[in-house]
Amino acid sequence: MSKKIVIIGGVAGGASTAARLRRLDETSEIIMLERGSYISYANCGLPYHIGDVIKERSSLLLQTPEAMSKKYNVDVRVDSEVVKIDKENKNVEIKKVKTGEIYKEDYDVLVISTGSTPLKPPIEGINSPNIFTLWTVPDTDEIKGFINEKHPKNAVVIGGGFIGLEVAENLHLAGINVTVAEAMDQVMAPIDYEMARLVQDNMVMNGVNLILGDGVSKFSSESGMVTITLASGRTLEADMVILSIGVRPNSQLAKDAGLELNQRGGVVVDKYLKTSDPDIYALGDVIEVEDFINKGRAMIALAGPANKQGRICANNIYGADEEYKGTMGTSVAKVFDLTVASTGANEKTLNRMGMVEGKDYYTATISQKSHAGYYPGSSELILKMVFSVDGKKIYGAQIVGEDGADKRIDTIATTIRLGGSIYDLKELELAYAPPYSSAKDPVNMLGFVAENIIEGKIKFSRWNDAEPSKPSDYTILDIREKEELMVFEIPGAVNIPLGDLRSRIDELNKDDKIIIFCAVGVRSYNAARALAENGFDNVYVYPAGTSFYKSVYYDYFNNSDEKKSPDDKSANDEIKASIQVDCSGLQCPGPIMKVYETINKINDGDIIKVSATDSGFSRDVEAWCRRTGNTFLKLEKDGRNNIVYLKKGTSESKADILLQKPSMLKPANDGKTIIVFSGDLDKVLASFVIANGAAAMGRPVTMFFTFWGLNALRKAEKQNIKKPFIDAMFGKMMPQGVSKLKLSKMNMGGMGTAMMRKVMKDKNIDSLEDLVKKAMNNGVKMIACTMSMDVMGITEEELIDGVEFAGVGTYLGDAEESNVNLFI
Numbered sequence: 001m002s003k004k005i006v007i008i009g010g011v012a013g014g015a016s017t018a019a020r021l022r023r024l025d026e027t028s029e030i031i032m033l034e035r036g037s038y039i040s041y042a043n044c045g046l047p048y049h050i051g052d053v054i055k056e057r058s059s060l061l062l063q064t065p066e067a068m069s070k071k072y073n074v075d076v077r078v079d080s081e082v083v084k085i086d087k088e089n090k091n092v093e094i095k096k097v098k099t100g101e102i103y104k105e106d107y108d109v110l111v112i113s114t115g116s117t118p119l120k121p122p123i124e125g126i127n128s129p130n131i132f133t134l135w136t137v138p139d140t141d142e143i144k145g146f147i148n149e150k151h152p153k154n155a156v157v158i159g160g161g162f163i164g165l166e167v168a169e170n171l172h173l174a175g176i177n178v179t180v181a182e183a184m185d186q187v188m189a190p191i192d193y194e195m196a197r198l199v200q201d202n203m204v205m206n207g208v209n210l211i212l213g214d215g216v217s218k219f220s221s222e223s224g225m226v227t228i229t230l231a232s233g234r235t236l237e238a239d240m241v242i243l244s245i246g247v248r249p250n251s252q253l254a255k256d257a258g259l260e261l262n263q264r265g266g267v268v269v270d271k272y273l274k275t276s277d278p279d280i281y282a283l284g285d286v287i288e289v290e291d292f293i294n295k296g297r298a299m300i301a302l303a304g305p306a307n308k309q310g311r312i313c314a315n316n317i318y319g320a321d322e323e324y325k326g327t328m329g330t331s332v333a334k335v336f337d338l339t340v341a342s343t344g345a346n347e348k349t350l351n352r353m354g355m356v357e358g359k360d361y362y363t364a365t366i367s368q369k370s371h372a373g374y375y376p377g378s379s380e381l382i383l384k385m386v387f388s389v390d391g392k393k394i395y396g397a398q399i400v401g402e403d404g405a406d407k408r409i410d411t412i413a414t415t416i417r418l419g420g421s422i423y424d425l426k427e428l429e430l431a432y433a434p435p436y437s438s439a440k441d442p443v444n445m446l447g448f449v450a451e452n453i454i455e456g457k458i459k460f461s462r463w464n465d466a467e468p469s470k471p472s473d474y475t476i477l478d479i480r481e482k483e484e485l486m487v488f489e490i491p492g493a494v495n496i497p498l499g500d501l502r503s504r505i506d507e508l509n510k511d512d513k514i515i516i517f518c519a520v521g522v523r524s525y526n527a528a529r530a531l532a533e534n535g536f537d538n539v540y541v542y543p544a545g546t547s548f549y550k551s552v553y554y555d556y557f558n559n560s561d562e563k564k565s566p567d568d569k570s571a572n573d574e575i576k577a578s579i580q581v582d583c584s585g586l587q588c589p590g591p592i593m594k595v596y597e598t599i600n601k602i603n604d605g606d607i608i609k610v611s612a613t614d615s616g617f618s619r620d621v622e623a624w625c626r627r628t629g630n631t632f633l634k635l636e637k638d639g640r641n642n643i644v645y646l647k648k649g650t651s652e653s654k655a656d657i658l659l660q661k662p663s664m665l666k667p668a669n670d671g672k673t674i675i676v677f678s679g680d681l682d683k684v685l686a687s688f689v690i691a692n693g694a695a696a697m698g699r700p701v702t703m704f705f706t707f708w709g710l711n712a713l714r715k716a717e718k719q720n721i722k723k724p725f726i727d728a729m730f731g732k733m734m735p736q737g738v739s740k741l742k743l744s745k746m747n748m749g750g751m752g753t754a755m756m757r758k759v760m761k762d763k764n765i766d767s768l769e770d771l772v773k774k775a776m777n778n779g780v781k782m783i784a785c786t787m788s789m790d791v792m793g794i795t796e797e798e799l800i801d802g803v804e805f806a807g808v809g810t811y812l813g814d815a816e817e818s819n820v821n822l823f824i
Contacts, residue, residue, distance in 0.1 A: 002027040005317065006092060006107040008082045008253070010039030012303045013284030014113035015063060016310030022072040024318045030074045031105060033094060035081035038137050039065050044303055046140045047163065050147070051170025060137060085110065085257035087277045109279055109317050112267065113310070114250035116285035116301050118243060125219030130226050131241045134167055143242070152176055152239030156228055158216055160187030162333045164244030165199070168208055169336050171242070178208050179236060181228070183215030190331060190342045191398045194365075194463040194552045195384055198400045199335055201554035205619070206336045211236075247301055249286040262288045266299045271323040273313045281317065283309035292326035292417070293345045293395055294353065300327045328396075330413045332406050337640070341409035344396025344416055347386050361386055361395060364449045365460065365543035367520035368442035370404035375434035376584040379403050379613050379640055380520075382544050385412070385446050391422040391454050397446075402613075402640050404442070411443045422450035458525055461515045461540035466490070466549070468556050471777055475512040479527045480519060480546070486627050487592050487620040488546060488557075489700075490517055492779045494804065498523045505534055506786075507806045509796075513538040520545040547616050558619075575634055575645045577609035578602075584613045584641065591617045592624055595646065599630060604649040607633065611641050618642045671700040671818035673811065678824055679708030679735065680744035681753060681768065687824045688771035694820075695778035702814040703775070705803075706785040709824075710792060711735045712772075713784055713799045727793025734792070737800075738768045776802050783810060 005021060007014045010032055018032050032039060040063035048054045065076040077094075083102070084093035091106040118133040120126055132143050146152070153176065157168045160182035168178045180187070180203070186196035187203075187210075203210055214230040219241070221227070228236040251265045260268040260276040266288035273281050284306035291298040305327045312322045330343040347363060355361055364385050369378040381401035387394045397412045399405040415424055426447030432439055440448070452458040466472055468491045478485070478493040485495060496504050498518070508514065514531070516524040516539065524541040531539045542549060550557050581598050583591035591612040598608055610621070618635050621644055625632040633645040672694040676687045687703065694701045705713055716737040723731065735741050746752040760767060766774065775782070783804045789795070796805060804810075815821050 002029075003108040003317070004029045004106070005031070005109045005111065006105060007032045007111040007113060008092070009113035009115055009284075010034040010036075010076075011041065011043060011113075011115060012306040013115070013310045013313075014111065015040040015068070016307045017111055017113065017283065017314050018068070018074050019072055020311050020314035021317065022074060024314060026073075030072075031107075032068075032074055032076045033080045033082055033092070033105075034065075034076070034078045035097060036136060036138070037078050039063060039068055039076055039078060041137050043135070046134055046137070047166040047170045049140055050134075050143055050167065051173035053170065053173065057137075057141075060140070082253060085253055085259075085280075087257050087259075087280060090279065107279075109281065111313060111317075112254055112275070112280065112282040112286060113284050113306075114253060114286050116247040116249050119246045119248055120243060121245065123216055123218060125221065126243075128219050128221035128226060130221065130224065130239065131219060131243060133243045134163065135247075143240075146240060147174055147176070150224075150239065154238045155179070155240045155242065156181060156226075156236050156238040157242045157244055158228075159244035159246065160184070160210075160212075161189060161244060161246065162331065164242070165203070165335045166333060167242050167244060168203070169206075169334070172206065172208065172336075179211065179238070180208060181211040181214060181216065181230065181236070183213070183231070185213045187212075188333075188335075188340055190329060190346060191340065191400070192347045192384065195382065195398045195400055197552040197554065198382060198548075199338060199340055201551040201558075202336050202338050204554065204558065208336075247285065249299065251286050254282065254286070262297065262299075264288075264299055271325075272316050272321065273309060273324055274316075281313045283313050289324070290326035291345075292328045294349075295326070298327065298329075300329050302327070302329070302331060304330070328413060328416060330409065332409060337402055338400055339402065339405040340398075340400050341405045342396070342398045343409050343413040344394065345386065346396055346398060347384075350386060350395060359389070361388055362450065362453050363387075363460070364446055364453060365463070365548070366442070366445055366449055367544040367547060368445055369438060370401060370442075371436050372434035372438050373586065376582075377403075377435075377613055377640060378584075380547060380616075381405060381408065381442055382548055383408065383442055383446055385422075385450065387422050387450055389454070391450060394420065394422060394425075404437075408441075408443050411441075412446075422447050422454075426451060452525075458528060459540045460543050463543060463548070463552055465540070466515050466517075466542060468553055471779075472515075473513060474515045474540070475508070476517065477508070477514050477527070478517045479523055480517070481593075483593055483596050484519065486596075487624045488550060490546065490549070493517065494781075498527055501527055501530060504806075505531070507804060507810070508536070509805075510536050511538075513540070515540045515542050517542045517549065518545050520547060550616065550619075575607060575609075577607045577645060579606065579608040581608055581610045583617070584611055586612065586614065590614075592620055595621060595624070599628075599646075599648050602648050605647065607645060607647045610644045610646065611638075612644070613640050613642070618644055621646065671702065671814060672820045672822075673702045673704065673815045673818045674822045674824060675811070676703055676705045676709035676712065676824055677707055678744070679711040679741060681738075681741035681756070682743050682745075683824050684709065684712045684738065684741060685768050685771070687822075688768065688775055690822065691775050691780050692771060692778060695775065695780050700814075700817075701775075701778075701780045702783060702811065702818070703780060704783050704785060704808075704811040706788040707792065708734075710784060710788055710794055710799075712738050712741065712768075713782065713803055714794070715798055715800055716740075719795075719798050721795055721797055723793060723795070730793040731798075738772060741768070772800075781814070785811075 042060045065078050069076045079097040081095045082092045083095050091104045095102045118135050155171045155176045156179045157164050168180050172178045186193050188196050214232045217231050218229045226238050226241050249265050251267050254267045267282040267286050269282050269287050275282050285301040288297050312324050315322045328344050332341040368381045371378050379402035383399045385397045394416050399409050430441045476493040478490050478495045479498040481497050516527050518524045528539045528541050583594050591614050622632045631647040631650050636643040691701045711734050714737045742753050783806050786805050
């Protein structure tokens with residue numbers, strides 16, 4: 001059994017192989033050759049030493065050469081670089097790095113654990129001063145020394161992968177202004193685009209400048225400053241640059257020895273981790289592995305698989321036939337306030353394989369709390385799972401949140417590894433106590449939701465089916481309460497609170513495609529079921545609710561002009577609050593509702609201190625203050641708690657604030673409502689001119705058409721509808737659509753109307769028909785009075801598409817939120 005085993009490389013794979021070999025046999029000669037000075041160190045912890053999270057450098061060194069040698073009786077040789085493998089004669093050529101001396105060592109079995117190296121593509125100026133990579137302890141020392149000596153103010157991180165974002169966070173912790181530039185259109189390639197938007201939103205909120213879809217074309221250095229020229233032509237200046245573009249396998253030794261490599265340079269191994277030479281094994285970042293999900297070949301550089309491969313490799317060297325059954329790519333990272341975790345295949349990967357959603361797979365995206373919402377400290381988790389249409393196979397999952405993402409991704413990864421289905425997720429019995437989870441854990445909930453999708457009990461919209469900047473093909477139904485709208489309104493949405501939905505269901509058109517929104521998705525599901533039971537077939541739930549929606553469209557909804565400057569006096573002065581409000585653990589809209597109730601009970605000028613764990617609360621409450629005329633004073637972070645100081649009322653008049661900075665305060669009642677009673681061409685024309693003007697200023701506009709005004713909404717084409725005799729007579733006597741409307745004065749048997757239309761055309765003034773279309777495109781809400789329709793004998797089928805049907809209550813609700821009300 002005794003063998004002479006030579007291992008090239010230490011760290012995760014090589015060191016674990018050596019330790020396992022010794023445990024299996026005391027007699028073998030084991031030699032470990034490492035070209036660097038460290039054989040086992042926490043390479044995943046290197047970024048945190050830069051940010052002083054890991055304060056002691058010695059904490060990174062897991063095993064010294066002396067300790068490894070003494071503990072395991074392994075001949076450890078550091079600063080010893082293998083420069084050649086002679087597989088025919090079964091020896092390796094070694095160079096002593098410090099002296100240059102070269103000697104040979106023979107072997108019975110050789111293990112290649114040479115790892116990988118950061119990519120440095122042939123970009124002009126990439127070797128300029130002050131450009132670093134982070135992969136080893138010496139790299140860390142160099143970066144740390146530069147920061148301590150030069151005190152850089154600005155840094156650019158090239159690459160938005162796991163390491164790049166961890167470095168960005170830790171440079172930020174070190175007090176450096178950080179820009180992340182990524183050539184792809186998202187950070188974190190292992191997760192899908194919309195999930196990455198959550199991470200990007202949080203990075204921006206933490207003060208990181210994020211540049212996406214713009215790679216580097218060249219570097220230049222002058223007077224200690226690095227200039228980065230991006231592909232777009234944009235230039236950045238920085239005191240230091242960290243390259244985190246990716247890694248390549250250190251396989252040149254294997255290639256020179258004639259071992260089989262794949263197209264990406266990975267060493268090809270069989271299921272027992274043997275290379276094309278039966279006496280040479282390989283493991284870790286340098287090898288090609290089987291993708292556990294799709295059974296294809298992949299290069300996946302992760303410490304966990306490398307350590308497990310080391311154990312398997314050692315077992316097989318001593319006669320076992322243990323298979324390495326593939327890598328799922330399960331990974332986790334901390335990025336500022338968030339944990340980002342993934343396992344298995346993402347949706348992008350399935351699409352590249354030719355798989356189609358709804359035909360080959362489904363997705364479920366949900367919002368859950370990390371533990372029971374009533375217990376302090378709970379936070380939001382966004383979970384996405386991709387699974388087969390029969391539910392028997394889980395392809396992969398992604399989770400983003402402040403707490404609890406790691407254990408949920410591990411649970412799903414375990415289920416996948418053991419061949420479990422979505423039905424197994426719903427049946428898992430998981431530990432529950434309020435500080436740790438909910439009675440129905442988020443993983444259980446994923447299983448429940450997936451089952452509902454398969455059984456047709458719920459249909460989710462795509463995350464981008466309701467883009468705020470574009471007209472939607474859907475009716476957007478917002479079922480949140482009125483108080484929630486003070487915080488955040490969905491452009492173009494119809495608001496019917498869930499409690500009113502059944503009594504107001506006639507306001508919705510069964511033929512429309514409807515997307516339902518609430519804060520997190522639970523109420524939306526209840527609303528969708530209610531509508532489905534009432535004959536609505538095209539009803540979709542927006543995944544994970546408005547909290548998810550705001551984050552995936554963070555660049556649209558985040559108006560930097562409305563943010564408080566960090567130089568504001570109120571942000572720096574000590575603020576004494578007379579009332580403290582604890583909203584910890586409350587789920588949106590709970591914190592806002594509690595703030596609303598408190599504000600109503602206090603006096604103008606009173607200051608309240610609000611503590612909330614809801615990650616979106618600080619941004620929501622700032623928007624709420626702007627809309628309600630209260631003052632947002634200050635935001636602090638205390639761990640996961642958002643501490644916000646608010647003052648009832650404003651310190652200055654609205655007019656004064658608007659004069660200083662118009663975007664700082666938007667009055668809550670800034671809508672415009674117009675009652676269109678008249679059916680005369682000139683009056684209807686004036687109504688639409690005003691409506692379009694107000695909409696162009698970004699104001700919500702409601703037009704309420706009643707009695708004769710309804711004729712402006714009638715379709716020009718005759719509709720084949722059976723009516724009672726009197727209703728039919730009314731229809732024949734009234735003008736059918738805007739093209740048949742007449743002037744209120746000087747009509748002259750139609751001549752005046754014709755002249756008016758000609759003058760408008762000659763002077764390039766929009767026709768009434770065009771104004772109606774523009775109003776709809778601008779999001780003007782057009783409501784037909786249902787009572788007037790009954791009196792006038794007009795049916796819904798006779799009116800143009802896009803019109804809502806409601807009573808006076810809906811109009812009055814909008815009127816209360818308006819500062820202009822017109823009767824025409």
